[in-house]
Amino acid sequence: xxxxxxxxxxxxxxxxxxxxxxxxxxxxxxxxxxxxxxxxxxxxxxxxxxxxxxxxxxxxxxxxxxxxxxxxxxxxxxxxxxxxxxxxxxxxxxxxxxxxxxxxxxxxxxxxxxxxxxxxxxxxxxxxxxxxxxxxxxxxxxxxxxxxxxxxxxxxxxxxxxxxxxxxxxxxxxxxxxxxxxxxxxxxxxxxxxxxxxxxxxxxxxxxxxxxxxxxxxxxxxxxx
Numbered sequence: 001x002x003x004x005x006x007x008x009x010x011x012x013x014x015x016x017x018x019x020x021x022x023x024x025x026x027x028x029x030x031x032x033x034x035x036x037x038x039x040x041x042x043x044x045x046x047x048x049x050x051x052x053x054x055x056x057x058x059x060x061x062x063x064x065x066x067x068x069x070x071x072x073x074x075x076x077x078x079x080x081x082x083x084x085x086x087x088x089x090x091x092x093x094x095x096x097x098x099x100x101x102x103x104x105x106x107x108x109x110x111x112x113x114x115x116x117x118x119x120x121x122x123x124x125x126x127x128x129x130x131x132x133x134x135x136x137x138x139x140x141x142x143x144x145x146x147x148x149x150x151x152x153x154x155x156x157x158x159x160x161x162x163x164x165x166x167x168x169x170x171x172x173x174x175x176x177x178x179x180x181x182x183x184x185x186x187x188x189x190x191x192x193x194x195x196x197x198x199x200x201x202x203x204x205x206x207x208x209x210x211x212x213x214x215x216x217x218x219x220x221x222x223x224x225x
Contacts, residue, residue: 002014002020006021007024017030019033020077036066036067037078039062040066040067040086043062043063043066053098053101054135056100057136064087064091067086067087070083098140098145106149113125113160119164122161126160130150130154133146133150155202159205162188162202162205166185169182169183172184182216186209186213189206192206
């Protein structure tokens with residue numbers, strides 16, 4: 001005997017619609033369910049035409065909101081799938097779109113930074129890329145992937161800056177300007193220590209710079225000329 005997916009009533013005196021709602025519940029709940037199903041279908045169709053991760057994530061966010069409506073009806077089956085199964089599928093798509101978005105902004109920053117010679121320009125390019133990745137967090141409930149990506153991008157940016165300054169220091173040393181070389185080695189090390197990037201990600205480079213600074217006489221003492 002059929003059972004209403006909302007009130008759980010089961011009786012030979014009740015009639016049920018195609019969704020499984022009894023005739024008492026159907027007038028109020030059928031439009032709600034139909035609207036949510038239609039919304040999910042519409043977003044899926046639109047999402048396939050979107051190439052930008054931000055738009056895909058916004059679409060998935062809307063779909064998940066519709067799916068949460070369907071979760072109020074645990075017994076409901078949409079094309080053979082329960083609402084919780086549909087929710088898991090949508091969350092999987094969110095992870096995929098998020099990973100694609102992170103990858104796109106990360107590789108774009110890396111590629112653009114390679115086109116510039118100046119340290120400031122490289123830093124600006126990575127700053128914009130990092131900002132775009134951080135913006136992706138607003139579309140997801142769990143921002144762990146974003147946090148990890150930002151940490152690695154910052155470390156990569158600092159390593160690029162370090163390399164530029166280190167090469168300048170080596171060139172200055174080769175020309176006999178040890179004072180300038182030491183200043184550049186110090187600046188290179190500072191590039192790794194100045195922000196929130198954990199030093200553990202950069203310890204080898206920091207140690208390498210320290211050795212060069214010590215080799216050239218170390219840092220000047222406070223108050224010395």
